[in-house]
Amino acid sequence: MESLDLSNPTVLAAIAAVAALIVVGIIIGLVRGRKPKELPREPPPPPPEALAEEHPKIEVEARAEPTQPIQLEDLVPPAPPPPAPPADLGAFRSGLKSTRGNLISRLAVVFRRDRELDVSILDEVEEVLITADVGVHTTQRILEALRTQMNEGQLSSAADAWEAIREEARSILASSGQGLAIDQSPTVILVVGVNGVGKTTTIGKLASRFDRQGKTLLLGAGDTFRAAAVTQLEVWGRRVGCEVVKGKDRADPGSVIFDTIEKAKAEGIDIVIADTAGRLHTKVPLMDELTKLGRTVEKALGRPADHVLLVLDATTGQNAIQQTQLFKDALPLSGIVLTKLDGTAKGGVILGIVDQHQVPIEFIGVGEKVEDLKPFGAEAFLQALFESPEALEPSEDTSSAN
Ligand SMILES: Nc1nc2c(ncn2[C@@H]2O[C@H](COP(=O)(O)OP(=O)(O)OP(=O)(O)O)[C@@H](O)[C@H]2O)c(=O)[nH]1
Ligand SMILES: [Mg+2]
Known part of the structure; x- marks a missing residue:
């Protein structure tokens, strides 16, 4: 077998190339054999529904081979429309204008915003209700409701007391305005x-x-x-x-x-x-x-x-x-x-x-x-009478008109 001529530059270059190949092979082998280091992973892509919630305009694709793209409206029920104002609210507003001046504006003075709620307020409420023709019987009913809720700690602000009076009025009027049944002839x-x-x-x-x-x-x-x-x-x-x-x-x-x-x-x-x-x-x-x-x-x-x-x-x-x-x-x-x-x-x-x-x-x-x-x-009546928040603002004119 002929010995290698190491003085020949071609032979030397060939040996160097083979050596380089071997070194590269060893390196690749080492890298493959090592357990891969835990790298921080990217979070998985969000499900389409989540995307849709963030970006309401995005169309949501169904995962399983959709034939039609599903619209957001198919997944999220439409929001209910805002409640319509009671019928004839305008007529109730103008019809109750003077009553608001006599009853509600004076109550608003009693319940002025910065006022601490205590039982002394009840005497003032009583006076307003009586002089506004609510009547003794019903005035006592409303005061009793306020007193009970105060004692039970349910009223913490003037607005709470205001709402309590409105609720009592609502319960008094619950059976009104049912309409006349016309089901006999005549x-x-x-x-x-x-x-x-x-x-x-x-x-x-x-x-x-x-x-x-x-x-x-x-x-x-x-x-x-x-x-x-x-x-x-x-x-x-x-x-x-x-x-x-x-x-x-x-x-x-x-x-x-x-x-x-x-x-x-x-x-x-x-x-x-x-x-x-x-x-x-x-x-x-x-x-x-x-x-x-x-x-x-x-x-x-x-x-x-x-x-x-x-x-x-x-x-x-x-x-x-x-x-x-x-x-x-x-x-x-x-x-x-x-x-x-x-x-x-x-x-x-x-x-x-x-x-x-x-x-x-x-x-x-x-x-x-x-x-x-x-x-x-009843709702139109209550809304027209107790309209807030301006109803809580003390009125300038609190004189009782007729
Ligand atoms: N401002 C106003 N006036 C009204 C209203 N309802 C009736 N009136 C007036 O009240 C007056 C008396 O109305 P009538 O309908 O004659 O009353 P009545 O009960 O039949 O009277 P008698 O027949 O005498 O018993 C009239 O001038 C009506 O126009 C109302 O809602 N608002
Ligand atoms: Mg008549």
Whole structure:
């Protein structure tokens, strides 16, 4: 075997190349054989849903071979729309403007923001509620609720006490504003109340409301005390386009209402609304006459009147609470219409009437125009009356207006 000529540069270069190859091979072997060092790992990519939450615009791809890209809306239910403001809130706001000045603004002064809550505040609340015609009975109920919650440590701020009063009002009014069921043909509505409270006007406004709902109507001129009362009802009848049944001058109201119901039955009329007198020309007390009228309706209809609406004038304040008692003793009242809330500061009387007599408010009158009769809505009433946060700001004018 021929020996290598180490002086030959070609041979030397070949040996160097082989040696270099061997060294590289050894290094690679060493590196592969070593346990790999733990390197900090990148976090796994977030699931598509998480990406979608961070970036709502990103379309989420389904993992398993989607045919259609899934939209975010498919995964996240849409947010509920904000609650709509109660119907007729504007009318309640303007109708209760003076009451807010009398009741709420004065309460706001009692509950001024920086004031410490202690039992001495109750005397001031009592004075405001009483003078705002809420009535003794209901004032005591509200004070009792405040006292109990204070003693139990549930009220820590003026805003809490404010909310407690509002809650008590809400619970008093819970049964009001359910609406009049019109599910009999004819449905008979008897309208009662002392003279001048707005009975005939309310009948006209109600008739117009039902007419717009497509109901057929017949009005009964049961107030035979004044000839003008019949004429007034006839004017409304013409305006609405419905007939009015009337008797002779000073006729027996019962006979007029009997005839009205008979006619409505014969003609398939949807609704009978009967007017009544607020005072009488006979020696018979009004309440006895009304009780008798209730029996007459029952005789003609085969059942008691479907609705007996007591009309009360809000400007009479406490008197309205007493009137409710008198009429309640004469007839089973199904609801109250509180008129003339516009321009009176005595709207707080609503709470007293409903709380003391457990008769619901069904409509309020906030003006003389036909559209000024509004179905009572407890939420609209509370919102318009207790509107916050400005309701908590003491009002400049806290004088009691009427
Ligand atoms: N401002 C205002 N006035 C009203 C409202 N409701 C009725 N009135 C007015 O009150 C007055 C008396 O209304 P009427 O409907 O005649 O009262 P009534 O109870 O039928 O009276 P009598 O037939 O005498 O018993 C009228 O001038 C009406 O326009 C109301 O909600 N607001
Ligand atoms: Mg009248």
